[in-house]
Amino acid sequence: MLHIEFTTDLGARVTVDVETADKLLDVQRQYGRLGWTSGDIPTGGYQFPLDNEPDFDWTLIGARKWTSPEGEDLIIHKGHAYRRRELEAVDSRKMKLPAAVKYSRGAKSTDPEHVREKSDGEFEYVTLAIFRGGKRQERYAVPGGRAQGQPAPQGPRPAAPRPTPPAARPARTEEETPF
Amino acid sequence: MLHIEFTTDLGARVTVDVETADKLLDVQRQYGRLGWTSGDIPTGGYQFPLDNEPDFDWTLIGARKWTSPEGEDLIIHKGHAYRRRELEAVDSRKMKLPAAVKYSRGAKSTDPEHVREKSDGEFEYVTLAIFRGGKRQERYAVPGGRAQGQPAPQGPRPAAPRPTPPAARPARTEEETPF
Amino acid sequence: MLHIEFTTDLGARVTVDVETADKLLDVQRQYGRLGWTSGDIPTGGYQFPLDNEPDFDWTLIGARKWTSPEGEDLIIHKGHAYRRRELEAVDSRKMKLPAAVKYSRGAKSTDPEHVREKSDGEFEYVTLAIFRGGKRQERYAVPGGRAQGQPAPQGPRPAAPRPTPPAARPARTEEETPF
Amino acid sequence: MLHIEFTTDLGARVTVDVETADKLLDVQRQYGRLGWTSGDIPTGGYQFPLDNEPDFDWTLIGARKWTSPEGEDLIIHKGHAYRRRELEAVDSRKMKLPAAVKYSRGAKSTDPEHVREKSDGEFEYVTLAIFRGGKRQERYAVPGGRAQGQPAPQGPRPAAPRPTPPAARPARTEEETPF
Amino acid sequence: MLHIEFTTDLGARVTVDVETADKLLDVQRQYGRLGWTSGDIPTGGYQFPLDNEPDFDWTLIGARKWTSPEGEDLIIHKGHAYRRRELEAVDSRKMKLPAAVKYSRGAKSTDPEHVREKSDGEFEYVTLAIFRGGKRQERYAVPGGRAQGQPAPQGPRPAAPRPTPPAARPARTEEETPF
Numbered sequence: 001m002l003h004i005e006f007t008t009d010l011g012a013r014v015t016v017d018v019e020t021a022d023k024l025l026d027v028q029r030q031y032g033r034l035g036w037t038s039g040d041i042p043t044g045g046y047q048f049p050l051d052n053e054p055d056f057d058w059t060l061i062g063a064r065k066w067t068s069p070e071g072e073d074l075i076i077h078k079g080h081a082y083r084r085r086e087l088e089a090v091d092s093r094k095m096k097l098p099a100a101v102k103y104s105r106g107a108k109s110t111d112p113e114h115v116r117e118k119s120d121g122e123f124e125y126v127t128l129a130i131f132r133g134g135k136r137q138e139r140y141a142v143p144g145g146r147a148q149g150q151p152a153p154q155g156p157r158p159a160a161p162r163p164t165p166p167a168a169r170p171a172r173t174e175e176e177t178p179f
Numbered sequence: 180m181l182h183i184e185f186t187t188d189l190g191a192r193v194t195v196d197v198e199t200a201d202k203l204l205d206v207q208r209q210y211g212r213l214g215w216t217s218g219d220i221p222t223g224g225y226q227f228p229l230d231n232e233p234d235f236d237w238t239l240i241g242a243r244k245w246t247s248p249e250g251e252d253l254i255i256h257k258g259h260a261y262r263r264r265e266l267e268a269v270d271s272r273k274m275k276l277p278a279a280v281k282y283s284r285g286a287k288s289t290d291p292e293h294v295r296e297k298s299d300g301e302f303e304y305v306t307l308a309i310f311r312g313g314k315r316q317e318r319y320a321v322p323g324g325r326a327q328g329q330p331a332p333q334g335p336r337p338a339a340p341r342p343t344p345p346a347a348r349p350a351r352t353e354e355e356t357p358f
Numbered sequence: 359m360l361h362i363e364f365t366t367d368l369g370a371r372v373t374v375d376v377e378t379a380d381k382l383l384d385v386q387r388q389y390g391r392l393g394w395t396s397g398d399i400p401t402g403g404y405q406f407p408l409d410n411e412p413d414f415d416w417t418l419i420g421a422r423k424w425t426s427p428e429g430e431d432l433i434i435h436k437g438h439a440y441r442r443r444e445l446e447a448v449d450s451r452k453m454k455l456p457a458a459v460k461y462s463r464g465a466k467s468t469d470p471e472h473v474r475e476k477s478d479g480e481f482e483y484v485t486l487a488i489f490r491g492g493k494r495q496e497r498y499a500v501p502g503g504r505a506q507g508q509p510a511p512q513g514p515r516p517a518a519p520r521p522t523p524p525a526a527r528p529a530r531t532e533e534e535t536p537f
Numbered sequence: 538m539l540h541i542e543f544t545t546d547l548g549a550r551v552t553v554d555v556e557t558a559d560k561l562l563d564v565q566r567q568y569g570r571l572g573w574t575s576g577d578i579p580t581g582g583y584q585f586p587l588d589n590e591p592d593f594d595w596t597l598i599g600a601r602k603w604t605s606p607e608g609e610d611l612i613i614h615k616g617h618a619y620r621r622r623e624l625e626a627v628d629s630r631k632m633k634l635p636a637a638v639k640y641s642r643g644a645k646s647t648d649p650e651h652v653r654e655k656s657d658g659e660f661e662y663v664t665l666a667i668f669r670g671g672k673r674q675e676r677y678a679v680p681g682g683r684a685q686g687q688p689a690p691q692g693p694r695p696a697a698p699r700p701t702p703p704a705a706r707p708a709r710t711e712e713e714t715p716f
Numbered sequence: 717m718l719h720i721e722f723t724t725d726l727g728a729r730v731t732v733d734v735e736t737a738d739k740l741l742d743v744q745r746q747y748g749r750l751g752w753t754s755g756d757i758p759t760g761g762y763q764f765p766l767d768n769e770p771d772f773d774w775t776l777i778g779a780r781k782w783t784s785p786e787g788e789d790l791i792i793h794k795g796h797a798y799r800r801r802e803l804e805a806v807d808s809r810k811m812k813l814p815a816a817v818k819y820s821r822g823a824k825s826t827d828p829e830h831v832r833e834k835s836d837g838e839f840e841y842v843t844l845a846i847f848r849g850g851k852r853q854e855r856y857a858v859p860g861g862r863a864q865g866q867p868a869p870q871g872p873r874p875a876a877p878r879p880t881p882p883a884a885r886p887a888r889t890e891e892e893t894p895f
Contacts, residue, residue: 001733002730002731002732002733003182003719003730003731004728004729004730004731005728005729005730007218008203008218010207010217010218010225010240011217011218011219011221011225011240012183012184012203012217012218013183013184013218014183014184014197014203015181015182015183015184015194015731016180016181016200017180017181018730021732024724024728024730028726028728038726038727038728038729039723039724039727039728039729040727041727042727042794042795043824043826043827043828044795044824044826046726046727047795060726061726061727078221079221079223079226108222108223109296109297110222110223110293110294110296111222111293112222112293114826114827114828115826116826117825117826118825182361186397187382187397189386189397189418189419190396190397190398190400190404190419191362191363191382191386191396191397192362192363192397193360193361193362193363193376193382193396194360194361194362194363194373195359195360195379196359196360257400258402258405287401287402288475288476289401289402289473289474289475290401290472291472361540365576366561366576368565368575368583368597368598369575369576369577369579369598370541370542370561370575370576371541371542371575371576372539372540372541372555373539373540373541373542373552374539374558375538375539436579437579437581437584466580466581467654467655468580468581468651468652468653468654469580469651470651540719544755545740545755547744547754547755547762547776547777548754548755548756548757548758548762548777549721549740549744549754549755550720550755551718551719551720551721551734551740551754552718552719552720552721552731553718553737554717554718615758616758616760616763645759645760646833647759647760647830647831647832647833648759648830649759649830
């Protein structure tokens, strides 16, 4: 028997019994659909393989996709809206980094120090998840995925030059966080 | 089987077994009526849809309404008194924010840094809950509500100009916190 | 079934099963008598109704009365000695506060920032409990109380002028903390 | 049924079921012998009666005695070595303190602020336990003690003048922490 | 019955029931292979005997060996890559330290203060584990080890002069953290 601890959409701490280890991800999907989360966002954000990005099952971490009135796809997690950013590969003498997709938001005054990351200038942001390198893990994908007729959400692969850094964008979206 | 962790009115940590997931909110109401809470107030306060504000069931988060000797409706949560404030919609070039109702109190010297929010001037406050946007969720309402004859507490909808900011008000009420 | 988490007199974390909710306070009394505590002291101290002060059952929070060699009644909680202080009612234009009884001690260098309260001058103190306003709750009283022949410890009700502030007293007592 | 939470010698968080309350100390001894601990060191260190010092059962808190190559008896707790220090009684106009025995070590750069205690000068130290005053509790002693032929470790009782303060000693021992 | 708390590879908090104490390490190996960890890295890093270093079973703490494209053996733990460093014995008038092997990485901006250790200059690092002194514990070794034909990974014993301090190396590797 296993037991998984959640923070519910009402902020309550609830533990759910799970019969066997292979049913754990199902339980995480079931309650994640309600916005329940288990554990904290790891320091620096969740790390997933890049190849899991197109059809990642956000319910696994209690998050969901939301399309803003302006038509932008955002990820909602615990009332915060995270924006998708593509980071191109870096291959300089000093650093070698594979391409990545990052979901982040501007920091708010109530965010604790250890989740804030510095960007250019004064801007600080908080990362929900970063998809980089690694080997695709089928169990992270939306179950049934393409088979059920829904086209896989294939954002353009990060290959273009590194997009405008967060610092150049207003923190506007974060203030419009839907419920 | 589920298990929900509470902090009792005596500050004790008590877990209660819950048979099935659909009984969870009933258990939260039952013990919330005693002032028991589960989990911490989320950073920035609980977020609920605006349309849940008039008949929100405060027992869900271990809080209750209390009318002060001056006739003001306050929300009591863990010995603190929170005041209702209406925030009008903002629609400027820089920001777009739907109308909201916020329950907040002045910060005290013993409040940890991460719950304090800055206002105009030196004033700092702490938010219990903010009702903004979203879609009404029936399960957050007082059960039976209007059907049982009690008129829904319908405060005026936030449409008027943004009320006097907290900074302009004395922190007086917070000092009168009833038990 | 309920489960209550204690920190034992040896600092160990122990959970005790409780058959039904109405037996919870009995279990808290039983283990509180050994100095076991559940949860942390709430920020600003426990809040109880003033009318519970004379026969409050300190075992409910793992504390006990102790008479110092000088004949002063102190409350011992987790190895710290708290002194009883009466605060008179305040009724000025700025503030309206009912009379109260407060149990506090001088802060020590190892006390975390968020439990320290400022007094006049440089003096900082830590509050265990404050009895103010509210309505007497019978369940907080020593069971059987006066019935068992022990006269209720009736300190003089706080009506006299606010006593000498803590700043004017040496932190001496705290250093004599008995085990 | 009771449940005690341990941090194992590998840093894992493990809960052990205990049939009845009177078996709790046995379970603490059994796992403490493996270096498992339950809960954190209380602020300012564990407090025990002075008369428990000669045959205190260190396994109760997951610690053990260790004799250094130089022949000094140290207490090992979670990989740190604590040195025994005798504090003589203080009886001045300002303070009245019974004699005590203290187990402490020099602070390390990774020790959190709230466990560091200031000494003379810049030196900071961390206290594991202090034995002072109180009434001997038989249940804290090594079971069977002298009966099993092992002479009780009777350090000289603290009566001599207060020994050289920690500040005057190099932090050398702490760096030699054995595993 | 025992219960061990894990943080899964998805950051979820999951407790697993364990029949008897002697099966605990097996369960830690089984789930550690998936990257699940229990508890936090102890302050200053895990401490193990030096003689356990060559065939230490990293799955016990949810870590694994990974060979970088440049052929360097790194230890991956929760998405961070730790580099092996040999520390020679110190035998000066001021300090006596046996040889050790340390696994550490450069600190990142999101690392909390209490895990950062200072090195020469401005460089700060974080230690996962240090192998020093002590007596080999068979239960920490890869089960079956050499018997199964896999040569024990015998790095050169730390005897040479203390290697280039971390400060002299770029923090490059940490940025290439594989998933």
